[in-house]
Amino acid sequence: MKSIEDIVAGHRVVICAGSGGVGKTTTAAALALHGAQSGRRTIVLTIDPAKRLADALGVKNIGNQECEVKIGKRGSLAAMMLDQKGAWDRLVERYAPSADARARILNNRFYQHLSQSFAGSQEYMAVQQLAELHGGGRYDLIVVDTPPTRHALDFLEAPQRLSDFLSRDVIRWFLKPYFSAGWSTLRLVNRTVGVLFRKLEEATGVSALVEVSDFFNSMSTLFDGFEERVKRVYQLLRSSETAFLIVASPDEQVLTEAEYFCRQVKDLGVKLRGVVFNRVQSESEIEGEPFDEGWLAGVVGKAIDSPERRTALVQNFLRYETQARGDDVRIEAFRQQLPRGTAIAVVPNFEEDLHDLEGLRRMLPHLLAA
Amino acid sequence: MTLSDLFERRLLVVVGKGGVGKTTISCALALEAARHGKRVLLCEVDGVARAAQLLGIPAVEIGEVKEARPNVFLMAVEGKAALAEYLQLIIPVRRLLSTVFNSRIYQYFVAAAPGLKELMTIGKIWYEVERTNEDTGQRLWDLVIMDAPATGHSLQYLRMPAAARDAFGSGLVHREAQRVVDLLTDSQRTLVNLVTTAEEMPVNETVSMYAQLSGELKMPTGFLFLNRVHQTSFANGDLKALDAAAAKARNGREKTALSEVAARARLETSWTELNRRNRQRLRAEVEMPMIDIPYLFTEEFGLGEVKQIAHLMGEAGAATARKRERA
Numbered sequence: 001m002k003s004i005e006d007i008v009a010g011h012r013v014v015i016c017a018g019s020g021g022v023g024k025t026t027t028a029a030a031l032a033l034h035g036a037q038s039g040r041r042t043i044v045l046t047i048d049p050a051k052r053l054a055d056a057l058g059v060k061n062i063g064n065q066e067c068e069v070k071i072g073k074r075g076s077l078a079a080m081m082l083d084q085k086g087a088w089d090r091l092v093e094r095y096a097p098s099a100d101a102r103a104r105i106l107n108n109r110f111y112q113h114l115s116q117s118f119a120g121s122q123e124y125m126a127v128q129q130l131a132e133l134h135g136g137g138r139y140d141l142i143v144v145d146t147p148p149t150r151h152a153l154d155f156l157e158a159p160q161r162l163s164d165f166l167s168r169d170v171i172r173w174f175l176k177p178y179f180s181a182g183w184s185t186l187r188l189v190n191r192t193v194g195v196l197f198r199k200l201e202e203a204t205g206v207s208a209l210v211e212v213s214d215f216f217n218s219m220s221t222l223f224d225g226f227e228e229r230v231k232r233v234y235q236l237l238r239s240s241e242t243a244f245l246i247v248a249s250p251d252e253q254v255l256t257e258a259e260y261f262c263r264q265v266k267d268l269g270v271k272l273r274g275v276v277f278n279r280v281q282s283e284s285e286i287e288g289e290p291f292d293e294g295w296l297a298g299v300v301g302k303a304i305d306s307p308e309r310r311t312a313l314v315q316n317f318l319r320y321e322t323q324a325r326g327d328d329v330r331i332e333a334f335r336q337q338l339p340r341g342t343a344i345a346v347v348p349n350f351e352e353d354l355h356d357l358e359g360l361r362r363m364l365p366h367l368l369a370a
Numbered sequence: 371m372t373l374s375d376l377f378e379r380r381l382l383v384v385v386g387k388g389g390v391g392k393t394t395i396s397c398a399l400a401l402e403a404a405r406h407g408k409r410v411l412l413c414e415v416d417g418v419a420r421a422a423q424l425l426g427i428p429a430v431e432i433g434e435v436k437e438a439r440p441n442v443f444l445m446a447v448e449g450k451a452a453l454a455e456y457l458q459l460i461i462p463v464r465r466l467l468s469t470v471f472n473s474r475i476y477q478y479f480v481a482a483a484p485g486l487k488e489l490m491t492i493g494k495i496w497y498e499v500e501r502t503n504e505d506t507g508q509r510l511w512d513l514v515i516m517d518a519p520a521t522g523h524s525l526q527y528l529r530m531p532a533a534a535r536d537a538f539g540s541g542l543v544h545r546e547a548q549r550v551v552d553l554l555t556d557s558q559r560t561l562v563n564l565v566t567t568a569e570e571m572p573v574n575e576t577v578s579m580y581a582q583l584s585g586e587l588k589m590p591t592g593f594l595f596l597n598r599v600h601q602t603s604f605a606n607g608d609l610k611a612l613d614a615a616a617a618k619a620r621n622g623r624e625k626t627a628l629s630e631v632a633a634r635a636r637l638e639t640s641w642t643e644l645n646r647r648n649r650q651r652l653r654a655e656v657e658m659p660m661i662d663i664p665y666l667f668t669e670e671f672g673l674g675e676v677k678q679i680a681h682l683m684g685e686a687g688a689a690t691a692r693k694r695e696r697a
Contacts, residue, residue, distance in 0.1 A: 019388055019389060020387060020388030020389055020520055021387060021388045021389025021390065021571070021572070022389060048571075050570050050571050050574075051570070051574075052570075109537060110537055249389070251389065252423075252670075252671055253389070253393070253420050254389065256420065284626070284627075284630045285626060285630070286623060286626050286627050286630065287622070287623060287626065288623055291623075291627065296627060296631070299624045299627050299628060299631075300612070300627075300628070300631055302615050302619075302624075302628075303608075303611040303612045303614065303615035303628065304608055304611060304612070309604075309605070309608055312602070312604070313604065313608065313612070313631055313635055314631070316602060316604070316631075316634055316635055316638050317630065317631045317634050317635075319667035320634045320637070320638075320667065322667050322668060322669055323667045323668070323669075325669050326668060326669035326670055326671075329669070329670075349637065351636055351637045351640035351641065352640060352644065353569060353570055353644065355570070
C-alpha cells in the first residue's frame with residue numbers, strides 16, 4: 001500500500017483538489033515543505049492562504065512572484081501566490097498582440113461588466129502558471145493548491161470550457177457581418193436564424209449586439225493559440241508526472257462532493273492517487289472492555305473532586321467520542337469505494353489552526369504515514 | 371430585528387464560504403419559517419442536493435418541486451435548465467427552440483458565457499418570488515429562501531443582475547435585470563443573511579462579503595449566523611490535576627482514560643478560545659445581529675440535527691429581540 005509520501009516522491013507535479021474549507025492550502029504547503037526537506041527543489045503554488053501562512057511562506061499578493069522561503073539548513077522551498085483578482089485583465093495584458101488591441105478589449109463595455117465573472121479565468125491562470133513553471137525546469141517538485149470552487153472538478157474543466165467559449169467556431173459565429181449589421185440582413189439569408197436574431201436583438205438591444213461582436217472580434221486576435229496552450233496543459237495534467245490528491249474533511253457534505261469527484265475524474269482521463277482527510281477526530285484508545293460512563297466518572301473522580309466539573313469533563317469526552325465514531329464510519333465508507341492502491345492519510349483535529357511552518361511540521365508525520 | 375421580521379420578507383438569501391454549513395442553516399430557517407405559519411420554497415442552487423438529505427427526503431430532480439416537510443417545499447435550481455425554461459417563455463416556437471438547444475454553439479455558449487448561468491439562476495428565483503396561483507391570483511410562496519452556492523466569489527450570483535443591466539443598456543435583458551435588482555435591493559422584500567464559522571479564513575471572507583453587500587451592492591442584510599461554536603472551557607487547574615493523576619496511575623487503562631479526558635478537554639478549551647477571538651473580530655467588523663449556533667457533536671448529521679438547530683435559532687432570535695427591547 002502506497003503512502004502519500006510515496007506519491008509525492010514519485011511525481012513532479014502534485015495537485016491538491018477538493019471543495020473549500022477543508023485545509024487544501026495547508027496540505028499543499030505541508031507537502032511542499034516535505035519535498036524541500038527531502039532535497040528536491042520545490043515550489044508551492046498557493047491560492048488564498050491564511051494571513052499567517054502567507055507570512056510564513058513570505059508570499060505577497062502582488063503579481064505572481066516566486067518567493068524563497070527559509071526552512072532551515074537543508075532544501076530549497078519557493079512559494080508563489082496566484083493573485084485571484086483581475087486574472088482576466090492579466091490574461092488580456094499578457095496575450096494582447098498590440099497596445100491597441102489591449103485597449104480595445106479593456107475598454108469594451110461588455111468586457112468591463114462581465115469580466116469579473118468570466119468562467120474559468122482563475123483556473124486557466126493556475127494551470128497556465130503551472131505549465132510555465134513546469135516548462136522552466138527549475139523545480140523538481142511543483143505542488144498546486146486549487147482555487148476554491150463548489151466542485152473540485154472545475155479546476156479540470158474550466159480551462160476547457162474557456163477554450164470552448166473562445167473556440168474558432170463560436171467566435172466565427174459572432175463575427176459574421178450580419179451579427180453587427182442587424183437582423184434584417186439576416187432574414188434574407190435564413191428565416192429561422194432571422195427570427196432568432198430578432199428575438200436576441202429585442203432582448204439585448206442593438207448596440208449591445210454590436211459590442212458583443214466587437215468583443216469577440218478583439219478576442220479572436222488575443223486568443224490565437226489559446227486552444228493549443230490549453231491542450232498542452234491538459235497533456236501535462238494527464239501525464240504520469242502528475243498526481244492528483246483529494247483533500248477532504250470527514251464531513252458528510254464534503255465526502256459526498258469528494259465521491260462525485262472520484263467518479264468523474266476517470267472520465268476526464270485523470271487518475272486519483274491519494275486522499276487526505278483533515279481534521280479527523282479519532283476514537284479514544286482505551287483498551288480492553290468497552291467502558292461505561294460510570295467507570296469513567298470514577299476514574300476522573302480520582303483527580304477532580306467537584307461533581308459538576310467531573311461530569312462536565314466526562315460529558316465533553318463522550319461528545320468527542322460520539323463525533324469520532326461518526327468520522328470513523330464516514331471515512332471507512334468513503335475508503336470502500338476508492339480504487340485499489342489509492343494512498344490515504346488521516347490528519348487529526350488539532351487544537352489550533354495550523355498556519356505557520358511549525359504547524360506544517362506538526363501536520364507532516366500524519367500526512368506522510370502509511 | 372427578530373426572526374419574525376426575517377419571515378415577513380419575500381426572499382431570504384443565505385451566503386457564506388464553502389463548508390461553513392450554509393445548507394444546514396437554510397434548511398433550519400425554512401423549518402422555523404414554516405413553524406411561523408409560512409409557506410416556504412427553499413431553492414438549492416447548483417448544489418449537490420444536500421438539502422434533500424438534511425430534510426429527510428430523496429434527492430429532488432432539477433426543476434422539480436417537492437414538499438419535504440409540511441409547508442417546506444424544496445427546489446433544485448440550475449442555470450442551464452433555468453435558461454431553457456426562460457427561452458421557452460420568450461420563444462414559443464417549438465421547432466426553433468429545438469434547433470437552438472441542439473446547436474453546438476448554444477451548448478458551448480451556455481457552458482462558458484460570462485455570468486449567464488448566474489443571471490438565469492437568480493432570474494428563476496425572482497420568478498418564484500413573484501409567482502402566483504393561476505386560478506386564485508394569490509402568491510404561490512410566502513417566503514423564498516435561496517441557498518446560494520459557495521464559489522471563489524460568493525456574491526457572484528447577487529452581482530450578476532446589476533452587471534447585466536449595465537452591460538445591456540436597453541432591451542428586454544436590461545428591463546428584466548432591473549426588476550431583479552429592484553427585488554434584491556429592497557429591504558422590505560429581501561434580506562441577505564451570512565453564515566460563517568468563527569475561524570480565521572471564514573471570518574475574513576465574511577468581513578469582505580459584508581463590506582461588498584453594504585457597499586457596492588447596496589443589499590439589505592439580515593442575520594449573521596455563527597455556526598459550530600464551541601462553548602465550553604475547562605480550568606487549567608483541573609487539566610493539570612488530570613495530567614498528574616494520569617502520570618501516577620498504575621492501571622494502564624485508567625492512565626489512557628485520564629490522559630484522553632484531559633486531551634479532549636484541552637481541545638474543547640482551545641476551540642472555544644479560538645471561536646471567541648474570531649467572534650470578537652466579527653462583532654467589531656460586521657454590523658449585523660448575530661445568532662450563535664453551537665457545535666453539535668453527532669455520529670450522523672440529519673433531520674434531527676436540523677430541527678435542533680431550527681429550535682436553537684428560534685430561541686436565540688427571540689432572545690436577541692428581548693435584549694433589543696430592554697436596551
